[in-house]
Amino acid sequence: MSYADSRLATLEESVPAPLWRFVWFVFEWIPIAIVAGLWEFASGTVVQRTILPPPSAVGTATWELLSTGEIIPHLQVSLYRIAVGLALSIVVGVLLGVGMARSKPIENVFEMFLALVYPIPKAALVPLAILWLGVGTETAILIVFLACLLPIVMNSYNAAQDIDRNLIWSAQMMGVPSWQIPLRVVIPATIPSILTGIRQAIPIAFIALVSAELIASNQGVGFEILRYSQVGAYTLMFAVLVIISLAAFFTVRGYEWAERRLIRWA
Amino acid sequence: TGGSDTGTLRFNFVVPVENLGSLLDIPDIQDQLDNLGDAYELEVSRNSSTPDTVNAIAAGEADMGLVTTESYGGAVTGPGGMTAIATDFWDAHPDHFGFEIYSLPDSDITDPEDLEGATLGVNATGTGIHAVYVKMLDEIGLSEDDVDFQEQGFPTFVEGLQDGIFDAAIFPALFAGEPRSQGFTEVFTSHDAFDGAYPFAFTIASDRALENKSDAVEAWGEDYVSVVDYIFENRDEVVSLAADHFELPEEMIDGFFLTENDYYRDQIEIDMDALQATMDELVDLGIHDESFDVQEYATNEYIEDHL
Amino acid sequence: MGIAESATVDRDDLVELGKGLVSLVVVLAAWEAAAQMELVRPYFLPALSEVLLRFVELTLDGTMIEHGYLTIRRAIIGLVIACTLGIVVGVLSARSRVMAWFWDPIIEVGYPVPVIALIPVFLFWFGTGDQPIIALVTVGCFWPVALNARNATRDVDENLIWSARMMGTSDRQLLRKVVIPAAAPGIISGIQIALPISLIITFVYEMVAGTSGLGYLEIRGVRSFDSVQVYAALIAIMILGFVFDRGLRVLRARLLAWT
Amino acid sequence: MVEGHVTISNLEKVYESGGERTKAIEDLSLEVPSGEFLSVVGPSGCGKSTLLYLIAGFLEETSGTISVDDQPISGPGTDRGVVFQDYALFPWRTVMGNVEYGLEQQDVGKSERRDTAQKFIDMMDLDGFEDKYPKELSGGMKQRVALARTLAYDPKILLMDEPFGALDQPLRESLQDHLLDIWRDLEKTVIFITHDVEEAVYLSERVMIMTRHPGTKKTTVEIDVDRTRSREEIIMSDEYTATKNDVWQSLREETDTTPRAQH
Amino acid sequence: MVEGHVTISNLEKVYESGGERTKAIEDLSLEVPSGEFLSVVGPSGCGKSTLLYLIAGFLEETSGTISVDDQPISGPGTDRGVVFQDYALFPWRTVMGNVEYGLEQQDVGKSERRDTAQKFIDMMDLDGFEDKYPKELSGGMKQRVALARTLAYDPKILLMDEPFGALDQPLRESLQDHLLDIWRDLEKTVIFITHDVEEAVYLSERVMIMTRHPGTKKTTVEIDVDRTRSREEIIMSDEYTATKNDVWQSLREETDTTPRAQH
Numbered sequence A: 001m002s003y004a005d006s007r008l009a010t011l012e013e014s015v016p017a018p019l020w021r022f023v024w025f026v027f028e029w030i031p032i033a034i035v036a037g038l039w040e041f042a043s044g045t046v047v048q049r050t051i052l053p054p055p056s057a058v059g060t061a062t063w064e065l066l067s068t069g070e071i072i073p074h075l076q077v078s079l080y081r082i083a084v085g086l087a088l089s090i091v092v093g094v095l096l097g098v099g100m101a102r103s104k105p106i107e108n109v110f111e112m113f114l115a116l117v118y119p120i121p122k123a124a125l126v127p128l129a130i131l132w133l134g135v136g137t138e139t140a141i142l143i144v145f146l147a148c149l150l151p152i153v154m155n156s157y158n159a160a161q162d163i164d165r166n167l168i169w170s171a172q173m174m175g176v177p178s179w180q181i182p183l184r185v186v187i188p189a190t191i192p193s194i195l196t197g198i199r200q201a202i203p204i205a206f207i208a209l210v211s212a213e214l215i216a217s218n219q220g221v222g223f224e225i226l227r228y229s230q231v232g233a234y235t236l237m238f239a240v241l242v243i244i245s246l247a248a249f250f251t252v253r254g255y256e257w258a259e260r261r262l263i264r265w266a
Numbered sequence B: 001t002g003g004s005d006t007g008t009l010r011f012n013f014v015v016p017v018e019n020l021g022s023l024l025d026i027p028d029i030q031d032q033l034d035n036l037g038d039a040y041e042l043e044v045s046r047n048s049s050t051p052d053t054v055n056a057i058a059a060g061e062a063d064m065g066l067v068t069t070e071s072y073g074g075a076v077t078g079p080g081g082m083t084a085i086a087t088d089f090w091d092a093h094p095d096h097f098g099f100e101i102y103s104l105p106d107s108d109i110t111d112p113e114d115l116e117g118a119t120l121g122v123n124a125t126g127t128g129i130h131a132v133y134v135k136m137l138d139e140i141g142l143s144e145d146d147v148d149f150q151e152q153g154f155p156t157f158v159e160g161l162q163d164g165i166f167d168a169a170i171f172p173a174l175f176a177g178e179p180r181s182q183g184f185t186e187v188f189t190s191h192d193a194f195d196g197a198y199p200f201a202f203t204i205a206s207d208r209a210l211e212n213k214s215d216a217v218e219a220w221g222e223d224y225v226s227v228v229d230y231i232f233e234n235r236d237e238v239v240s241l242a243a244d245h246f247e248l249p250e251e252m253i254d255g256f257f258l259t260e261n262d263y264y265r266d267q268i269e270i271d272m273d274a275l276q277a278t279m280d281e282l283v284d285l286g287i288h289d290e291s292f293d294v295q296e297y298a299t300n301e302y303i304e305d306h307l
Numbered sequence C: 001m002g003i004a005e006s007a008t009v010d011r012d013d014l015v016e017l018g019k020g021l022v023s024l025v026v027v028l029a030a031w032e033a034a035a036q037m038e039l040v041r042p043y044f045l046p047a048l049s050e051v052l053l054r055f056v057e058l059t060l061d062g063t064m065i066e067h068g069y070l071t072i073r074r075a076i077i078g079l080v081i082a083c084t085l086g087i088v089v090g091v092l093s094a095r096s097r098v099m100a101w102f103w104d105p106i107i108e109v110g111y112p113v114p115v116i117a118l119i120p121v122f123l124f125w126f127g128t129g130d131q132p133i134i135a136l137v138t139v140g141c142f143w144p145v146a147l148n149a150r151n152a153t154r155d156v157d158e159n160l161i162w163s164a165r166m167m168g169t170s171d172r173q174l175l176r177k178v179v180i181p182a183a184a185p186g187i188i189s190g191i192q193i194a195l196p197i198s199l200i201i202t203f204v205y206e207m208v209a210g211t212s213g214l215g216y217l218e219i220r221g222v223r224s225f226d227s228v229q230v231y232a233a234l235i236a237i238m239i240l241g242f243v244f245d246r247g248l249r250v251l252r253a254r255l256l257a258w259t
Numbered sequence D, E: 001m002v003e004g005h006v007t008i009s010n011l012e013k014v015y016e017s018g019g020e021r022t023k024a025i026e027d028l029s030l031e032v033p034s035g036e037f038l039s040v041v042g043p044s045g046c047g048k049s050t051l052l053y054l055i056a057g058f059l060e061e062t063s064g065t066i067s068v069d070d071q072p073i074s075g076p077g078t079d080r081g082v083v084f085q086d087y088a089l090f091p092w093r094t095v096m097g098n099v100e101y102g103l104e105q106q107d108v109g110k111s112e113r114r115d116t117a118q119k120f121i122d123m124m125d126l127d128g129f130e131d132k133y134p135k136e137l138s139g140g141m142k143q144r145v146a147l148a149r150t151l152a153y154d155p156k157i158l159l160m161d162e163p164f165g166a167l168d169q170p171l172r173e174s175l176q177d178h179l180l181d182i183w184r185d186l187e188k189t190v191i192f193i194t195h196d197v198e199e200a201v202y203l204s205e206r207v208m209i210m211t212r213h214p215g216t217k218k219t220t221v222e223i224d225v226d227r228t229r230s231r232e233e234i235i236m237s238d239e240y241t242a243t244k245n246d247v248w249q250s251l252r253e254e255t256d257t258t259p260r261a262q263h
């Protein structure tokens, strides 16, 4: 949708294109500037600076945390947890989803569990994970894994179940033995849905990670947020929040970009 | 995090400076550990509460850690498989600091009796700090159900009182300076709750580590005894090192560390009788269901030869 | 039939359900047996019977019900406020250029923020108690609801709107009579995404800094090394999540019988 | 009857989207007397739908005027009813609910509304399906509901955008005859868009052929067919065949200049 | 050539799903000599596809036998290649990747594989599109890739299930002629399912007409058409028209007894 009315369109013709794009960009982002401006103003006047640090201070602190590298180890730990948790959930989720769709016994065994686990908010499993794994990386990975598992299982299960049987038959008639069908036909045909599942899982992964790190961790961005809040360094706490949000944002965008690049056929 | 090879000891602490063990995180202090690098490696990390430390050790994620009375008792009766190997400090020692419970300067709450129905700041339930409250409530005939506990980090307690998040809060030595100097109302201290000094914090180790890495723990014990001596002898240097390392104001640490405003820390050897009495007390308070023979879950063998 | 998605039940479904139940019973029996034979440390995996017993105990003495009620209240109130705000903002920004101009970039920026990370902030601003949890649930659930409402409204078939206009529907009536019903499936999908988020935020808040609620009950179990309580609280949480999820599905099926 | 008379003069429509301007209709003038059945044919993309939506008042003309009974139109109005190719039924309303909709908007009382709606439902052979939702109907049934819905609130002018395009042959033929009956009985002005020349010639009194993009009126052809006869007789008649060929010819000229689609 | 001879005797197929049994094929016997081009026509739902999939080995017969060159079949085999109406190309493989697929399975060396695939891609006028993915192709191109893919691994028997049903007329005719050329050059046995009588008569040496559901062989009609002539000549010829009418007639009898579908 465009917001231009015809007067704007006439204006557009008389302005060079790059300048126009710039003006347009600024125009589109004015609301963010308004919100940031209100916040900047409110901080120190309506509410205390310590309670709501202004965006300028948060920006500076964000830059500081990044440029001094202070946050980097924690960011690394957090991203590592997300990467491992997500990767595990992809491998297990795809195998489980495809397995359930293609084999009745596997479906019988797991369907009940998925139906039971599905409605549990995964963050509620953190205490259990603490019992089993303590308060560190494994717990965070387990929670990320569990939280991401379901969208991936669901998507690959549904896709593998709805797979065009002619594709399977095509492969069979060209001599592919039955046992290779899941690998050679079902999984490739399911890939677009698997990718959708992963896309849905990424924001969930970040929520799960932060939950786990807030409740039980001694490292990672969630822990840093909690730590800074506990020592009253609220500007830094907001800065870490900005950093984790940026990480989430760019992970999703980067993933979408890579998806378009890598899977040309879907 | 990781390495659990035979030579590496993974060590958890909760409150910086207060737990002597936390000082092992400081590189300059590590230089004083003679056996470090030869007989063992050390990985120090921080948890937000002692129950977290116990669970980390139970899950095999840490080998050693600092816990307090209540969590030590919980560790033994709960997950099990842990043994105390040194005392960290004592609470309520007549000549030393005991936990202080403050309300705002103009608060109506001036006596423990006023706590009925109040919201109380605590770092986490399940800790020895929590037990201090429970003991006092018990003394005046109240129970945990008569108050609300609010779990939050110690550094936020002054602000929390001012913002009305809680009506009273408990301060360990590191954080007690501020309310004291600002003229907050002292509701009670652990001297009022307990008859006398009792061992409060301990270094515990998992039995797995004691079995599989006994040489490393042995070597660590030797180093630990000497590093504690070193800390006492080089108090001022340690204060500034700690301030630097933990990013805390130096005057804050200087204001209590190894002064009369600090806990009693002169004895790192475990006093079995005192420990047994403390654990039995927790059972009396209803914090733990059953007592146990501390001899089976505490030992001085790793430090006593080096004292 | 998708997992957990069937609305109607026939005999085949029951047979399948039976097979699923068998596997569930086998696993639960294995759990009990493993615990009884102490194959795992009881601290990690207490016997199922013990867990169930504790669950019943805590339910009978009112603990579960009291804490469960608090959790439900926080999640639901927050969710309802978020849905109201989110639907209003979402629908308006799909229908009005000014609203779109203002809200589009804000939704773009706000949507990916892991709102759960604001727990320490809210804790610091408002402390514990119901209001901050409700407020944070509102903030967390607003984005998916607003985003889905906006997209669903934007995607309403133009012909439907034109049909209504030609039959005399005024601009003012249009929203209520056509736009909202046509966007309803998308709006409800947004609510379905928000539902688990509301529960997650509530539980985590209760765990990080709560004094009540099922999340508190659960983390309390961990902090006091009472693993039986952790499992018992989890059972309650499972039931809660299940009931919420089913409830919303039934509501959806009711409201959207025409899809 | 003097109502339902459409006058279009010097109509022009330019689409603007994302900075691009597409001229869809160029200088089109047309007179449709009330009660006429006019079909519009033209190459794909020539602006047929655009023209219809302009008359309906959904789109705003760039210049020129459209009047109904000598009043310039302003926006959609209940005097003009559109039947869309893809039905555009309200999926959340039953057949009855859809057909009643226009009457509801005119604050017709409940029982009268129901009676009127029922009449058109019966007329379309849809009785028994009153309580079904659109998703439960076949394409042909949906198209009949759409027709009933538009007829029920009694617009003077029926605007139809390839209404039978998605249906198969027998169904299409039966709906065509249905539509002719209704047109005769209810005395509506009908503007009927189709890409099917046979349909246009079979149904209408006059066919407008449009030029290719940007579209305007190329010519109109009067159709002189004796409509008292049966479909078979009409189709076999020489007038019919001759007119069909004329229209075909005229349309061919426009289509042939279009580049051939690549397979 | 003695290969590619199909014998079907007393074939019966009953579908069972959710407790319901549907008899799709009943007591069908048929001999297809190697190298024959046989078309199969029959009313919708009579079991044409079922028959084809049984011969392909995708489905298992309930009773009766199917033999190829006197060996009863057991499951799918590379001696029988199917061309599906909806192409069934692997969307994750390029045109080249699809055509090579069957050869990969037979462990043909890389360069030989490529050469063979290229030959069939060229034969289908698809050169230049080797690296495109199916989604980038039009329907006609996809159907040609499907044909190339099946021909490339050289099955003796081609089984085709309404392969040209989704294509428009000109494209259809060109692919029909293509198929005839290939059939002549490569000497395949072809079993070709269609619902289009003209297509069946134009293409094949013999047409099998099936009865309505549950299907069996109603009759077969020999087609005696001089195939050295051009399409136009054939279509104009009396033999062609007569045979076409015979088949039509026979098929009508089956269709007319089918209850009319409800709209």
Ligand SMILES: Nc1ncnc2c1ncn2[C@@H]1O[C@H](COP(=O)(O)OP(=O)(O)OP(=O)(O)O)[C@@H](O)[C@H]1O
Residues within 6 Å of the ligand: D015, D016, D017, D022, D023, D024, D042, D043, D044, D045, D046, D047, D048, D049, D050, D051, D195, D213
């Ligand atoms: N919303 C729009 N924005 C920009 N251009 C448009 C829009 N709608 C239609 N057009 C363009 O206007 C021209 C006329 O379109 P229109 O849909 O009226 O053609 P049509 O004759 O109905 O075609 P068809 O027979 O395919 O339905 C086309 O070139 C089309 O691309």
Ligand SMILES: Nc1ncnc2c1ncn2[C@@H]1O[C@H](COP(=O)(O)OP(=O)(O)OP(=O)(O)O)[C@@H](O)[C@H]1O
Residues within 6 Å of the ligand: E015, E016, E017, E022, E023, E024, E042, E043, E044, E045, E046, E047, E048, E049, E050, E051, E195, E213
């Ligand atoms: N998987 C199945 N389960 C149950 N019944 C089936 C199944 N597949 C087909 N049938 C039934 O078997 C009969 C024959 O189906 P088939 O698809 O072979 O017919 P067809 O001749 O190919 O029809 P068409 O011309 O429409 O393609 C039909 O009545 C159909 O409903």
Ligand SMILES: [Mg+2]
Residues within 6 Å of the ligand: D048, D049, D050
């Ligand atoms: Mg059109």
Ligand SMILES: [Mg+2]
Residues within 6 Å of the ligand: E048, E049, E050
């Ligand atoms: Mg078929």
